[in-house]
Amino acid sequence: MASKSWLNFLIFLCGSAIGFFLCSQLFSILLGEEGDTQPSMLHNDPHAGHLDDNGHSHLKGQVDFNADSSQHKDENTDIAENLYQKVKILCWVMTSPQNLEKKAKHVKATWAQRCNKVLFMSSEENQDFPTVGLKTKEGREQLYWKTIKAFQYVYDHYLEDADWFMKADDDTYVILDNLRWLLSKYNPEQPIYFGRRFKPYVKQGYMSGGAGYVLSKEALRRFVDAFKTEKCTHSSSIEDLALGRCMEIINVEAGDSRDTTGKETFHPFVPEHHLIKGYLPKTFWYWNYNYYPPVEGPGCCSDIAVSFHYVDSTTMYELEYLVYHLRPYGYLYRYQPALPEDILKEINQANKNEDTKVKLSNLERRP
Amino acid sequence: MLSESSSFLKGVMLGSIFCALITMLGHIRIGHGNRTHHHEHHHLQAPNKDDISKISESERMELSKSFRVYCIVLVKPKDVSLWAAVKETWTKHCDKAEFFSSENVKVFESVNVDTNDMWLMMRKAYKYAFDKYRDQYNWFFLARPSTFAVIENLKYFLLKKDPSQPFYLGHSVKSGDLDYVSVDGGIVLSIESMKRLNSLLSVPEKCPEQGGMIWKLSEDKQLAICLKYAGVFAENAEDAYGKDVFNTKSVGLFIKEAMTNHPNQVVEGCCSDMAVTFNGLSPNQMHVMMYGVYRLRAFGHVFNDALVFLPPNGSEND
Numbered sequence: 001m002a003s004k005s006w007l008n009f010l011i012f013l014c015g016s017a018i019g020f021f022l023c024s025q026l027f028s029i030l031l032g033e034e035g036d037t038q039p040s041m042l043h044n045d046p047h048a049g050h051l052d053d054n055g056h057s058h059l060k061g062q063v064d065f066n067a068d069s070s071q072h073k074d075e076n077t078d079i080a081e082n083l084y085q086k087v088k089i090l091c092w093v094m095t096s097p098q099n100l101e102k103k104a105k106h107v108k109a110t111w112a113q114r115c116n117k118v119l120f121m122s123s124e125e126n127q128d129f130p131t132v133g134l135k136t137k138e139g140r141e142q143l144y145w146k147t148i149k150a151f152q153y154v155y156d157h158y159l160e161d162a163d164w165f166m167k168a169d170d171d172t173y174v175i176l177d178n179l180r181w182l183l184s185k186y187n188p189e190q191p192i193y194f195g196r197r198f199k200p201y202v203k204q205g206y207m208s209g210g211a212g213y214v215l216s217k218e219a220l221r222r223f224v225d226a227f228k229t230e231k232c233t234h235s236s237s238i239e240d241l242a243l244g245r246c247m248e249i250i251n252v253e254a255g256d257s258r259d260t261t262g263k264e265t266f267h268p269f270v271p272e273h274h275l276i277k278g279y280l281p282k283t284f285w286y287w288n289y290n291y292y293p294p295v296e297g298p299g300c301c302s303d304i305a306v307s308f309h310y311v312d313s314t315t316m317y318e319l320e321y322l323v324y325h326l327r328p329y330g331y332l333y334r335y336q337p338a339l340p341e342d343i344l345k346e347i348n349q350a351n352k353n354e355d356t357k358v359k360l361s362n363l364e365r366r367p
Numbered sequence: 368m369l370s371e372s373s374s375f376l377k378g379v380m381l382g383s384i385f386c387a388l389i390t391m392l393g394h395i396r397i398g399h400g401n402r403t404h405h406h407e408h409h410h411l412q413a414p415n416k417d418d419i420s421k422i423s424e425s426e427r428m429e430l431s432k433s434f435r436v437y438c439i440v441l442v443k444p445k446d447v448s449l450w451a452a453v454k455e456t457w458t459k460h461c462d463k464a465e466f467f468s469s470e471n472v473k474v475f476e477s478v479n480v481d482t483n484d485m486w487l488m489m490r491k492a493y494k495y496a497f498d499k500y501r502d503q504y505n506w507f508f509l510a511r512p513s514t515f516a517v518i519e520n521l522k523y524f525l526l527k528k529d530p531s532q533p534f535y536l537g538h539s540v541k542s543g544d545l546d547y548v549s550v551d552g553g554i555v556l557s558i559e560s561m562k563r564l565n566s567l568l569s570v571p572e573k574c575p576e577q578g579g580m581i582w583k584l585s586e587d588k589q590l591a592i593c594l595k596y597a598g599v600f601a602e603n604a605e606d607a608y609g610k611d612v613f614n615t616k617s618v619g620l621f622i623k624e625a626m627t628n629h630p631n632q633v634v635e636g637c638c639s640d641m642a643v644t645f646n647g648l649s650p651n652q653m654h655v656m657m658y659g660v661y662r663l664r665a666f667g668h669v670f671n672d673a674l675v676f677l678p679p680n681g682s683e684n685d
Contacts, residue, residue, distance in 0.1 A: 271655050326517075
């Protein structure tokens, strides 16, 4: 009798040990999480554990647009706004039906908004995007045709709406504020055009198509007129070269777009290809094409660069973030470009605001 | 037979109930403890713009100089190309930067900590830095060579924080009960936290060299455990709008995700304007970031900042 109860007791103990063990395993599976591996949405959500802090959870995917616009509360854009009024730029972007969603869409979402007027030029009209239909075919062979017709269209419909007329590709990123700084020194009635200057084939040089180029109002008039009077014809399909030849014929000057330290502002490639020494091999055509001595490394590119080319969709937004959002707080930039005298005077008169005057005189003081 | 099986079953039931009770009690106890600590200041935010406009011109330089940041970068021989890039780029903006390597590398100057283990490297680096520089720097920033940092934005973030308080900040992650700062986003410690950490480094029960019982814990978790004993808790650093300023991903990766998740607000929803770190960059991307952050900008956009930072000597592309 006694041994039987002893045995029962032992079995009871075994059972409880097994029960305890199984239960602990179960709990460790249910409760144990290693939440550290992938930076998922949850971990980037600073309010994950504290929903009671602000009374609402702030998911990364949902953007509070109001919160964002006030990120620029202590940003003074008076000078940029003044230049927007003073230096009116119409941009037209060379695109095609198959590139609207892939490329042109991202141009529209980023830099295109800063043009005084923007037009997307395609072989076909698209009322939704919207694009202008040039009634050409698509393809590399058509580039000069599209360019001629695009400028014709701009001349016919928007000549008085702008002072300068910029052509860009749908994989060009343009910084309009910097283009306005560059052009502020010139008169739109001068026959002149700017871009990344190449030296072969044309005596005064010609401007790279991909890096974008901008014509003065007088240059546009002469260009359109040249096709009417047949001073220029569709001589080749190499858009930038053919346009450059025409410019020389009609006495439109190929301008120097470099900044006051001699650094290039229009770029035929993305920043990485210019900034990294040795990225572009020495046998690459580029080294023989540049009108001015080409530079690789930090001296390649102006602080107030105007354009980059072969920019894919991700890089469009990255550049937008780096130019218009991320900045080093309090940093005194090494290069402080100045505004032309007459514009400075205008801004001083226009703004009775003391703060702006102080800021401007600070700007002037630095070399 | 029946009595034995019934005692067995009774045993199993009792065992499971006992276990469940213990687990529940354990969780409640720990949960309570954490919650009281963490509610104090879990989310650190950057200073308000209104407070900044009250600082006078003459105070700006003085204030800017009051932040002395010492940068620690932990490197191994395999990191040599990142090491080169980091050395030439953002670390020049630290008040002092030193590289701590697992072994002696001829090409670059470094402090040889003579170990391959990341936690041991971290411990030795923190001890070295504290012993040598405790009087000269008030903030200590540790990063991996794949991280890009904007030290000026770090100093702005620290604007109203007293270094004699125990701060431990960066991109914080929750792992079970532990909140720790991810090393990938960079780790910031105030001098007070360094003091407390260093006093514990010699106490193996609290700060063991071989943390984690069954499997090895990552060095950033080990640091958090150690600091916790000293009453120093991890806090996630955010700007005034709730966006992380220390990031464990690169800008490119954020953009790609944004293009998928919110294609109509890609840049707006991406990252903070005052971001301090990004991680996962290649050496080339480091140089591009330097140009993109310290040089490339839009003309005519002027800012009225409370701090003033001059470009460092012996540095180009900034």
